[in-house]
Amino acid sequence: MPNETDQEYAEKQLHSDPSSWVEKYADYLYGFAMSRLRDEDVAKDLVQDTFMAALQRLKGFEGNSKEKTWLTAILKNKIADFYRKRSGNSLNDLRIMGIEGELKDFFDAESGHWTEKDYPRAFGLEPHNPLMMKELGSILNECLAKLPGLWFSVFSMKHMDDLSSELICTELKLTAANFWVIMHRTKLNLRACLQKNWN
Incomplete structure (x- = not known):
């Protein structure tokens, strides 16, 4: 037995x-x-x-x-x-103070609003148009492919896997400040890339 x-x-x-x-x-x-x-x-x-x-x-x-x-x-x-x-090496390059310089590029120093050239534009999406949505998805994938590996990982864990910020920080050994800097920079990069490539 x-x-x-x-x-x-x-x-x-x-x-x-x-x-x-x-x-x-x-x-x-x-x-x-x-x-x-x-x-x-x-x-x-x-x-x-x-x-x-x-x-x-x-x-x-x-x-x-x-x-x-x-x-x-x-x-x-x-x-x-x-x-x-x-x-490990990527985090050494993150500087919390550097984010202030980035904000100056997008926002008016006095009002805090978007600068005229960086003001978000409507994408003109037609959600029921499958060809348009496929094209946007293709452009988004190209924009995601341009992100540094760590940024892509943080973004995908948050928005594709729907993990909590705390769990992502634990998994990738990030501080909360580093996490938010990465997310902020990723979103700014994606927004700029989408606006540049979407007609």
Whole structure:
């Protein structure tokens, strides 16, 4: 009769079949990683790392969530680790005081309102026009691709993964001030890029 550990392992096998992971989830996980990393080689490596980590943690998978959800959570952690490692040097370049200079470029010093040349313009969107929305999505992706890696990571974790600011700071080892500087600069960059490229 198998011991309890073997029996538990066999029960968990009912919830998860590692031999089918690549066929079932590789494309989805790769697409997920690419949408957050924008680097094919890194995305492929992290998907492989995800499968390896999942194999190592298989005994801990109790089937309380779907395999896909569980693997995606592991991949999210791998992506956060990747950006955490890369962010060490990037954070040295962030200066809270530098934001004041940026604000001067966009806002009138006396009134605090947008300068005439930087005043937000309406995009003239027609939400029910699929071609227009597709074109805007394409331009937005191009603008996102121009962001520094750390900025993109913070922005995607906040607005794509809908994570709290506190969790993002914890995951990427950012201070609250650094987080808000990154978000501010990212939004200004995206706004300028969209206005420049959207006719």
